[in-house]
Amino acid sequence: MPHSWDPQRYLTYADERGRPFVDLLSRVAAAAPAVVVDLGCGPGNLTRLLVERWPRAVVSGLDSSPEMIAAARSTEPRAAFEVADLREWTPEPGSVDVLVSNATLQWVPGHLELLPTLLRAVRPGGWLAFQVPANFDQPSHTLRAELADLPPYDEHTRGIASPASHDAAVYLGALSVLGCDVDAWETTYLHVLTGDDPVFTWVSGTGARPTLEALPPDLRTDFERDFKQRLRAAYPTRAGRVVLPFRRVFVVAQAPA
Known part of the structure; x- marks a missing residue:
């Protein structure tokens, strides 16, 4: 079922969402790449860091997303x-020096099988780097x-x-078999959020958006009310702040020379 994206809603916590991208790039040792591609670039605020x-x-x-x-x-x-589905992206083999994907592959069913195709786009000695959320067992997802x-x-x-991802070891194994040197790790961020129903604000811009858009307006209002109530109980406010633990998996692979 198709859904749209709201760039402004997504950017509500731009700093928190951007930090994993910075951490990912810090492990990419490309000195002077000629061609860099950002798959799932979103509103472009992180593509700017590549430039x-x-x-x-x-x-x-x-x-x-056209939006x-x-x-x-x-x-x-x-x-x-460019508006394009990464599953249909067909660059020339070996034409990309650095291929980056930030919090996107979790939306692609069976994306593990897509990795060989993505790697073929990377020149020998080039880099494939991506990070995906790995918090789908947390209340922000399970309650929804x-x-x-x-x-x-x-x-x-x-x-x-419905987004999904694998553990770091799974990605490491899949890319090692393809001859890559792989650096794979995970980090759990503790995002300190403020405002009214901040966890709902966070998830309504990403993981919960397909659910919300699938509901007719009257039911959406009821769903949002019930969902917010459950999230408040799972993520209590203390001293005006809410802590949102967020586990992410990172992979930096250098293609075989």
Whole structure:
């Protein structure tokens, strides 16, 4: 079931969402790449970091969301952006020096099988780097799924997009078999959030968005009320702050020379 993205909602916690991207890039040892591609570039605020790090490179970004690409084009005019599904992306083999994907592959069913295709786009000795959320067992996801399975919501939420990822060791194994030198690790961030229902604000811009868009307006209002109530109990406010633990998996692979 298709859904749209809201760049402004997504950017509500831009600093917190951007930190994993910075941590990922810190382990990419490309000195002077000529071609850099950002798969799932979103609103382009992080693609800008690629342009700034490698100013001589041709930097491009792809995203399946027209809304995100429109925002990206206004955010970073030095990069080229295109609306495209990464599953259908067909660059020349070995044409990319650095291929980056930040918090995108979790939305691609069976993305582990896509890794050989992505790696073929990378030149010998080039870099494939990605990070994916790995917190799908946490209340921010499980409470949404449990509520969506209840009537009257369930008849509208069957078959919605559901993100998923693997442990770091799985990605390491898959890329090592392909001859890559792989650095894979995980980090749990403790995001300290403020404001009214901050965890709902966070998830409504990402993981919960397909569920919310699948509901008609009247049921969406009821769902949001019930979901917020459950999230408040799972993530209590203390001294005006809410702590959101967020586990992420990182992979930096250098293609065989």
